[in-house]
Amino acid sequence: MESNPNIVGVASLIGDPSRAAMLMNLLGGEALPAGELARVARITPQTASSHLAKMVEGGLLVHEFCGRHRYYRLANAEVGQALEALNAIALPKKIRSLRESDQSKTLRFARTCYDHIAGEVGVALTDRLISLGVIEESGRDFSLSQEGLARIRNFGVPVEDLQKTRRHFARQCLDWSERRHHLAGSLGAAVTGRLFDLEWISRIPGGRAVRVTREGFKGLEAEFGIKLRR
Amino acid sequence: MESNPNIVGVASLIGDPSRAAMLMNLLGGEALPAGELARVARITPQTASSHLAKMVEGGLLVHEFCGRHRYYRLANAEVGQALEALNAIALPKKIRSLRESDQSKTLRFARTCYDHIAGEVGVALTDRLISLGVIEESGRDFSLSQEGLARIRNFGVPVEDLQKTRRHFARQCLDWSERRHHLAGSLGAAVTGRLFDLEWISRIPGGRAVRVTREGFKGLEAEFGIKLRR
DNA sequence: GCACTACTTTGATAAACGCCGAAGTGTGGA
DNA sequence: TCCACACTTCGGCGTTTATCAAAGTAGTGC
Structure with missing residues (x-):
């Protein structure tokens, strides 16, 4: 049966x-x-x-x-979900404290994945870059358009330098909490670095979670048209 | 860590x-x-x-x-969800007999996933509830709109009672056969219970497969505009 | 070419675990 | 009270499998 x-x-x-x-x-x-x-x-x-x-x-x-x-x-993202589902039933009845639930929410909202930004913010940024025509899905990677190159350089990222490195330039990285892809590779890292430099985001000590600053909310909306809740 | x-x-x-x-x-x-x-x-x-x-x-x-x-x-329901999630990432096994293939088809069409409806019917219902604006994807849950609340209550489900329980209200559950999400949580269970009460669906003895009755086909189309093949 | 690094393959060992037969516990009915 | 039934506990047997050492392959830099 x-x-x-x-x-x-x-x-x-x-x-x-x-x-x-x-x-x-x-x-x-x-x-x-x-x-x-x-x-x-x-x-x-x-x-x-x-x-x-x-x-x-x-x-x-x-x-x-x-x-x-x-x-x-x-x-794929389904594997991540299955692991999460197992995690949900593996937790000993230890009551999920508010603190823990908060941490989890924070992590889902914005975190670093290696050296680039992930979570809700990471996916929103990636989506917006696609709809603006800056990048385009291309197999396991993203490709950068001509206008996109200008726009990213204008944002303060030295794109040309990146393309010289051996590292993957614009990788698609699986975001299991959002079940989507976000921008990784040297481009993802450089953009994220710029966000840190501008102090649009800042690290929350003791983990991978990231906070979006007040300037960050404003900047992301003004520069890319990204509206984040919260 | x-x-x-x-x-x-x-x-x-x-x-x-x-x-x-x-x-x-x-x-x-x-x-x-x-x-x-x-x-x-x-x-x-x-x-x-x-x-x-x-x-x-x-x-x-x-x-x-x-x-x-x-x-x-x-x-609990989470165990059911974890099992479904594992099913979704498991490589399909060779089917040995025609009989087995028939059973598989029946299961893919409609089955219970712990206490809510899954399979083609479950996903179709969920999709329809979304396009009718009753529910909306919201992270890993669904959220119920104001009009949706009225509509569901009108369908014979005491929504207010459900929201008092500790259990997740409207969860997204990964459907292994459709590779999509269907409605779970206490809302999913209550809607499914109503479908059983109305005798729109009935259990096929000896498993978790579910049959859609003649009234069920008619009712689902009249109430929600769901057209099912077969 | 040679050393170095990153990773895989092979083979042997030891521990873990599923399995069943036999025996034990508790319930229900004559 | 006695027996049948449903299920559990115990003890041993056999297979599976995670593990590491040693050897092999392949890319990198001098």
Whole structure:
């Protein structure tokens, strides 16, 4: 009677301490190298490699080659949601304190993902850049239009310098809390850096959460037409 | 720093073939006796008993005594959602027989996901409620509009009572067969309950599949403008 | 070419866990 | 009271699998 999908496979993949540790570290949406994942799971690289291969095989992760590094990331937003759903039922009945719920909201609103901005703000910015014709979805990346280049440079980001680096220029990065993509790569990092320089956003100490300043709300609306609630 | 990696416990519980078979049979939301669960998992009662104890311990199931029988059911709606979410990312398994294919089709068309309706019908209803302006996507929940509240109450669901409960009011639940979201939470459950009361849908014995009655087809079209094939 | 780094493959080991037979507990009916 | 039934607990057996050491592959820089 047991019907279609092979829920057993994915669940047992997630149900191993080392693999779960790696998955939790990938929940930010960024891609991480195998060695880094081995470190966070506290296992040797060869063991990690075996786990990673299984998770790719099982459709949880995808890998990207980049020189002698191998970057792994969650295969899609559904994987992130499944992990979140498991997290929801895993929490021991410990009552979710208001404090914790607040932290979670803050994190969903705006956070750094590696070195670029993610969460509601990150996705809103990315969406707006698309609808303004600055960037355009192009496979796993974004491409920057001619007008877009001018606009971004005008915003204070030295675009030309970025394109020289070996790093991916404008990557799509999975945002699991919004189930959408946001702008990553060297362009995403540079834009985010500019937001910090302008003091439109500032780090909330002790984590990855980010606060949008009063000038930030005004600036984002004036410069890009982004209206944020709150 | 990493928050509760207790996800491992629940995931490894689900990641066993016998336990997964039992859980899938409980996804309909009904309570089943231990013996029946042993049968569907094709294991001896003593093995099943051990599994069931672990799942209760792990917070996936609750048990109710009834004479010399012991009924088990899913602990809460979140468990159902997690199972659906895992289904959504699980690679489809090869279908062996025509019979199995038929069952699968029926399940894809309409089924209960713990206590609310899922499948093609569940998603169609949810979509229609959105386009009618009754509900609106809002983060990982739905929000109910003023007109929506009136409309739902008019449909025979005591909305005000639901909002008092501690449970999530209108949750988005990932639908594995449609790869979309359907309405869950106490509102989803109440609407589904109303559909059962009106006899627009009825359970197909022996599983979580649901049949849409002749009145159901007519009613769903008249009340919401939902046109279902078949 | 050579060393260095990042990662994978192979093979062996040890621990974990699902499984069933046998025996135990508690309920319901004659 | 006795037996049937539903389920659980206990003890052992066997398979699965996570783990690391050692060796292999491939990209990078001198």
